[in-house]
Amino acid sequence: MQAQSYFQLLNPLVFLLFAIGFLSLFAVNRDMKAAAWIGASYAFGATAFLIDFLRDSFSLIFVSVLTNVFYTITAVTFAAGIAMRYRQHAPWNALLLAAALNLSAFAFFLFVNDDMWLRAFAVNLGNGLILTIGLFTIRSHMHRPIEKVIFGVYVVMCLQFIVRPVMVFLLDDAPLNVETYNDSIFFIALHLVVGVIAVTMAMTLFVSFSIQIIEDLGERSITDSLSGMLNRRGFEEAAARTFLLADETGEAACLVLADIDHFKLINDNYGHGFGDVVIARTGSLFRGYANGGRSVGRIGGEEFVLLMPATRLEDGRLFAEAIRRKFAAYKFHTDQGALKFSASFGVAERRPGEALTELLSRADAALYFSKENGRDRVSDETDLDKTDPSKALDALERRHHRGLNAPIIAGGGG
Template sequence: MAINVALGVAIMVSFLAFGLFDRNQKPALWWFAACIAGVASGLIEYSMPPLEYTAIARFAIYACFAVCLSCISIGLWLRYLRRVPVLPITIVFMAAIVSYALISELPRGSLLRAFVYQGSYSTIALVGVAAVWRGMDRSALDRTLLAVMLLFALNFLMKPPIMVLLGGNGGLAQDYLATDYAMVSQTMMAIVTILLAFALGLRTMADILGTIQKRSDIDRLSGALTRDAFHREVSRSLWQADRERTPKALILCDLDHFKLVNDTFGHQVGDLVIAQFGALLESFRRPGDVVGRIGGEEFCILLSRCDEGTARLFAEQLRSTFESLDATGGRSAHRCTASFGVTEMRPAEAFEAAFSRVDKALYEAKSAGRNCVRLARPDIDDQDAEAGGAVEPDALQKRRSFRVVGRTQG
């Protein structure tokens, strides 16, 4: 019992540290609360012989551990489904309390009493299992957590038959800690608790690292993905689109006369224009779309489940909306505009091929006077790009550098 309490304290400190390190880790704070309730239950039980196991103390042990399990389940629901099923969890918790009242007068060694007592714990834990099952992404980490949670829930149902096999749990409550069943039960609980804490800790650390990675992938000025992050997300999205055989389109956009904006109004205004355009792209972005800033004033958008006609309308709406914005924040009467190239990607087409094609469409938009949208034309040279396979991490920068030759700047 002392080992279980010590484990609970160590785990409690860990989850508190996770929650304080990243304030978005609300599940970790619920698991911290679970540790508090679990440690409280253990401390009461550990100090019971001097207190002679009063009815209130026995209920406190049971209720504190039920709260512990409820907090674990709430944390799992927040992590995997971003919501808490307040009514179901409340019903399950209250049912556990009522069950305790109903079995409190049954003999301590009664198998029925043991099954109801431990079954209530198992039911609360299964609420957490349901959250992982419904929200998991089938990763190895989530599969492991699901397996550990199932083992944790089944651990309670295994205790009643073990109690019978080992000769009971003591004639009186005070005798419990001296029985073989208590040793086995507490050892089982320590093992599954360590496994669960380890799995939850790994899940939390992975989430924190993912948040850190995501922050490093975001261009702070525009809010769009950085060039390398854009490349990674595009690779994932194209794989998904090819697997589902859904259309996708590519838009390349460039702010017009951006160098003139910087030279005339200063880099502070130029930064504001970039930020305004990035915010506009984010407001237009749909679930599944990928938006990246691949150059100083150049952005690329991969539209999922989108054909050429829809992509053209998307780009035209972006163009007209940006033209109507006061992108300089009232610091100048100058109206900023942008030019757009659009193409629909072919089935299983390499990104480099589509990028080459949409790059030429953007060049045509610039040559046509800027502030317009141009569709990519079929080009037999695309076959060479398609043969190149997936775009390299620095391919976008190389392509952009190559494009400077022959293009009117801005």
């Protein structure tokens, strides 16, 4: 086999390896749909290059049509994958319209005006246009250095579809036709430039996906899988950042502590599976308030917490009351009909320099006050001033009373 044949086989082999790599990422994490589309793009690219390599074995028109169809599909799927990577959806209407225009131009210069240079310009310009559609999805998502690198490589990828054929046309006086195509500078430049850029793009994308995987693993380590909220460790880390900022700015912070009423009876009467549903629904409700710098977490079996920066006690109590009403109004559908449950809340405002444990202890005392005074209510630390101190339990006794030292499962508590 001649050296030129080996050169022609290099791109399909490299493209195939990258296709396997990206599709493997998707197989490991099905949420990475972008990796699947990018992997498919490299697979289609490998097919296009392989057909180009085998062009002498088939009808020239058949090979030309099939090759350009696969090149177009390669561009469409790659642009779609990039769009899904950064915007979670692909602009299919624009991509398919550009693909149709590209193939129409190719057909015109193949069957009507059989000028190979014009056909080459039209096809390259069309594929560049398709890829440019995906380029716009990156522009507003360059938050990390690797994304800026991807954007830069992508710009070069799009530009080369115009620059490369123009440069070859200006520098090469040899005619471009079916007989000279495999030995032409145009052919060599196509395989060389596209191959180098495709490899560079694949490597940068692998780095980007790897960073995402590492970040996802880190997020899972601080996230409670049942409620979707921060777990105890994650909430403590978030609170530390909030307190640091509060100490620098002198602003207040408010903490809301909530506990589902009679949760042990819910588990006993309806099963732990249903208890998990209640936990998940409560987590969803709290997550709706996790904006504006607020942090929400599940720090006990049925105990939830909301930390609000730059918030005074009065506003924190209003937030707690809104959550209480929403939770009390929610219907849980079972075979026995729709059920409603309640939760009790305790609110406390952070004092300057106060640690999380101390703030939690005061919110916990307010929560216990709610439990002792009928449940399904909101109390704050000022309510404790109205109680007989001799009747108060210390924080450890209260937590033991409600079973909050148990593992984070659907169980315990009252």
